[in-house]
Amino acid sequence: MKKPSDTMSLGGLVGVFGMVIYGILGSGGAFGQFINIPSLIIVAGGGLTSLILAQSGTALTNLKIGFSIALKKNSIDYSYMISEFVRLGGLVRKSGFLILEEEVENIEDPFLASGLQMLTDGEESESIVSSLELKIDMMAERHGSIASTYDLYTAYLPAFGMIGTLVGLIIMLSDLSDSASLGAGMAAALITTFYGSLFANGISDPIGKKVRAMSEEEVLYREFIIKGILLLQSGENPRNIEDKLLSYLSPSEVARFKEGNN
Amino acid sequence: MKKPSDTMSLGGLVGVFGMVIYGILGSGGAFGQFINIPSLIIVAGGGLTSLILAQSGTALTNLKIGFSIALKKNSIDYSYMISEFVRLGGLVRKSGFLILEEEVENIEDPFLASGLQMLTDGEESESIVSSLELKIDMMAERHGSIASTYDLYTAYLPAFGMIGTLVGLIIMLSDLSDSASLGAGMAAALITTFYGSLFANGISDPIGKKVRAMSEEEVLYREFIIKGILLLQSGENPRNIEDKLLSYLSPSEVARFKEGNN
Amino acid sequence: MKKPSDTMSLGGLVGVFGMVIYGILGSGGAFGQFINIPSLIIVAGGGLTSLILAQSGTALTNLKIGFSIALKKNSIDYSYMISEFVRLGGLVRKSGFLILEEEVENIEDPFLASGLQMLTDGEESESIVSSLELKIDMMAERHGSIASTYDLYTAYLPAFGMIGTLVGLIIMLSDLSDSASLGAGMAAALITTFYGSLFANGISDPIGKKVRAMSEEEVLYREFIIKGILLLQSGENPRNIEDKLLSYLSPSEVARFKEGNN
Amino acid sequence: MKKPSDTMSLGGLVGVFGMVIYGILGSGGAFGQFINIPSLIIVAGGGLTSLILAQSGTALTNLKIGFSIALKKNSIDYSYMISEFVRLGGLVRKSGFLILEEEVENIEDPFLASGLQMLTDGEESESIVSSLELKIDMMAERHGSIASTYDLYTAYLPAFGMIGTLVGLIIMLSDLSDSASLGAGMAAALITTFYGSLFANGISDPIGKKVRAMSEEEVLYREFIIKGILLLQSGENPRNIEDKLLSYLSPSEVARFKEGNN
């Protein structure tokens, strides 16, 4: 129920690479030793082409959307939303549902906006709920598909890391005449395994897990919004709306909410 | 709901090999070093014989059908199908169900054709639905069996890759007198592991996943067709048919559909 | 629903070894290098003793029965069985259920025989169904237990392959004075891993999977037989029996059936 | 339903070690090379401490009980129990339930004894069943917990085997000056992996699987005993009790039972 911080996740992503670079320098290595474009292409590219064979164009869209979902600050703000519902509840009590018509235009969240629109259109609560629940289901399915793409990439990345290392080893072993370059060849061969393991465990797997977690939070949040819309429709007085919606917060969040309102 | 593109998947399949060949050349290797017929036979052949022991002749049929399902353009076209149902709805309204008899002959999709045939035969909606649902179930089961065959191949391929490498290592280690050929022997031994890993992650696993995904899309599409057939039977006017079937499209697809019809 | 061919599975089993032997010879090895009795005993024997600790005597019985199930031609023949039911249906119509008494003696399938016996004994359909369903359940459970034994063997075989290799390596490394025999010692050590991997992926895993698949086919087939027995009991005319039982065949099998009967 | 033999399982446990020792001697090794107390402590002790962190004192109790469950002859004897129920049924018919009071004292199986006690106490069948079913549930839960402890040990043992090998390798590699002891150091390092793999696959995993299997058999057996107690309560005549309880045996066991009683 806590509002996840993009800074934190971004820090996690940057941190992974920071830790590894620290490890490289701390072990007496040079950063340049770990940059190798052909290795990068075998691992990230090979994994991606397998992903495309498996999921067609969806793979690319899902990777792009998933990345931004995992790093963008999400719009979940229970406290703000409760205040909004209280304010709208007051308006509705004073001036009827039609007053919402002009509010809808200023609301950023399209989910809330479409719910309020249905209120002003005079739709019945059952129809509003089923229409909004459908939107939630579709969102959850889309997120699930994105997370699956990352799961599959997490599986392909180390596999292509190993494939690349095998390529390097086979080339190196085929010509052992120049024993001086033996170590360098082996080092180069291992870089793909390093890439595969790092990208899988430091980027792809956490992003997939993050998307799944944020999706669950969004589902809970949108169900809370449906609850708020139904309270508006029932014409409850603003105080009751607040009381009922506060049950979605933990005790400490309730305390902070009440403090903020005084 | 997006119509998957065969070109994309084909590109994925070709791309995997492109990436790996790029990696080979980029690492200073020669393509010929990676071609080895006995290795190919141990990996692909050994995996296949295990598959045949496990699944009898079904294994071969499933591999063949799965390959073409994964790379062939599928026939899903919601927009075209909606136009068709609207057109047929108009015909039925004008001339009754019997007019469908001559339409059936021109319809390529056997699923739709058999549904319309049942309409002209005057079968009841329940009987039509149960008969078509049975066809869907049988298709889904067939697809599931195909995907399982690929899953099992995905498991056997790296296993036989390792078996082949062990064979190579044992032969090489048995006679270390000629230390010059040591590297070459080891390189040859590793080629089977390379094949096993590449075929599993670059071909077999993605195809299995693709078949499963396309099967799910087909199921949704055929349920949409059943819906259309029931709308025809109920004698709805074409405008209503269009409205109800458009709910299967995403907002952007609806917009494109309406544009295309003007 | 296809009738699995024993020749095919047997071919799969033989083929696995053929592929591997081809690989050995093709890589310049000698078949004899890969035969090692102590290695065989550590892998197959060690795995077997673990299996016996885990499942007592059941393990041995299950291994034996599973092997013959996987390689024996099964007795599934829908077309023949439909002809039989049609013929028996004609007899029953002409001469009553008692005529089945003498038929039962000539029927090889004990499942069908016990069902017909119950018909002649005048048992009610519910009692016949529940008695035959119980037989199906018990068979499915027995098959499931057999497949589990093979699954467990599939897990133990490579484990003991690795244990054997560790034994070989430890012995070899303890005395490095004779560096000439180093390679040979290592080659010998790897043979157990080779055996473990080959037996698991080339024999045990496919047989377990085959038993499970054949069990599912048998269950469907026996439910079809129950259906046939109920049709006999209801005194349907032979034509109707044929029509109803043909729904268990795919369209192409129906065509072949009708051809064969003309 | 077969009565598992402790001799068999004990043979499996002894056999695993026999196979491995045979492999050691057959490969020219000495048994003493494979005995190393510090290695034993890292593997078995390290795994055990992790188990204790995970499960507290329960871990130790579960290991102890599980070991004896897996190797002790269980007390399942359907045939004997049927004879007992027939005998008790005769007594009850002649002298009423109170006669059971003195029988209870001579009955070893506490489950049966408590059931009979409830009979003499005149409790109703529903109350007897629910009380005995509760005992079965608690037993099954206890067995499940024991099997889980073994499952976890099976996971920790090879992990600590690898940890020990890493310890050995790091120590050995830190000082390569004495190249003579290189092999010996590596051999010593591998012994922990050998222990971890052998204990996991030769002891811990099979015992966990055995406990689970025996638990299922016990559950079935105790449900059969409940059935017998209910038959006693209903005052059935001994012949009927025998008939009804014989349905728990397979045909061949029924034949053996009838033979034994003549």
Added chain:
Amino acid sequence: MKKPSDTMSLGGLVGVFGMVIYGILGSGGAFGQFINIPSLIIVAGGGLTSLILAQSGTALTNLKIGFSIALKKNSIDYSYMISEFVRLGGLVRKSGFLILEEEVENIEDPFLASGLQMLTDGEESESIVSSLELKIDMMAERHGSIASTYDLYTAYLPAFGMIGTLVGLIIMLSDLSDSASLGAGMAAALITTFYGSLFANGISDPIGKKVRAMSEEEVLYREFIIKGILLLQSGENPRNIEDKLLSYLSPSEVARFKEGNN
């Protein structure tokens, strides 16, 4: 149902390191060889940053709480609680529910306190149960989230152990000119794998499992407390309260309870 001892778990945690240190010293190594700060940072830090990318700030909170849950003595004491309920039952019988008001202030367990408070507030049993069940559900969900964090850390730790080893190997292999330092470089490289494996199997995995186990115990315990509160509300006499609550103890615990009360 046994009361887990913090000393035991703490001993397990300390013991793991004791075993490994014993193994190090017993194999002739020095403790200092195994301390390497950059390695520690790659493994524990790299794993942690991935965890933070995946779970945002929740990761850190969960790690902290999980650690203390796993090592702190829990407050489960069935016997004490039964005595309490008996005592409170006596008070309620004598002086009515309001007497609980002053008791509530002295009760440490907030779960029990809130239940008793609801009793004195005269709430109905259904409302008390649903309110307390909600608290149990929320606790179980929180614990599940903590255990998942540890599960994920258990997966990332060995992955970053391997990444660190690859870093070390690549650096070492890039410059083989100084063959004297070869062994030392490899030893250093292996330390991260050692850390990853040890932290995962010796700390993170057992703590995750412990949290899950303690959560299940807490759920059972709190359901037992709900039962006690309902017995208080129904005004049962103290003897009956004791009888009914004793059914939550095993026979041996009942015996100990009765002994302690005499």
